[in-house]
Amino acid sequence: MPDEKAKESLPDAAESLHYLNDIYSERYASVTSEIRRVVEDIEDLNRASATLSNLGSLNGKGMLVPAGKYMLVPAIAEPNGKVLVEVGAGFLVEKESQAAEQFISEMVKSRSDYLNRLTAEKDKLENALLEISFKLSEQQDLHV
Secondary structure, eight states, X not given: OOOHHHHHHHHXXXXXXXXXXXXXXHHHHHHHHHHHHHHHHHHHHXXXXXXXXXXXXXXXXXXXXXXXXXXXXXEEOOTTOXXXXXXXXXXXXXXXXXXXXXXXXXXXXXXXXXXXXXHHHHHXXXXXXXXXXXXXXXXXXXXX
């Protein structure tokens, strides 16, 4: 049975644990959301890479090209071997298809490395949340 001083400090400790739980939960939600966004980025980059691999077969053929988030416009692929690649912050740069493939490959690697770091952070947060939950449970048992 805990002594009186320990009993008095239990509410403070529980309050601190609840606060930590809230902080870790918010960070966990943020990291989980970022993981979803990075996975979508990698999927988009892989689709772009697949399209670049088949670019030669598209020359002179009609296709639909995104023009913003909600619109597609018809276009005809030109056989010049050049494409526009987004390099960040919405900036497009014209590149030869091989250079574009290399750039996209590097982006996939970079995003994959970032995904691995995020996943490791998510695992640490999950462990911390489990530990906090366990400590809160212990405190509730002591308080009873």
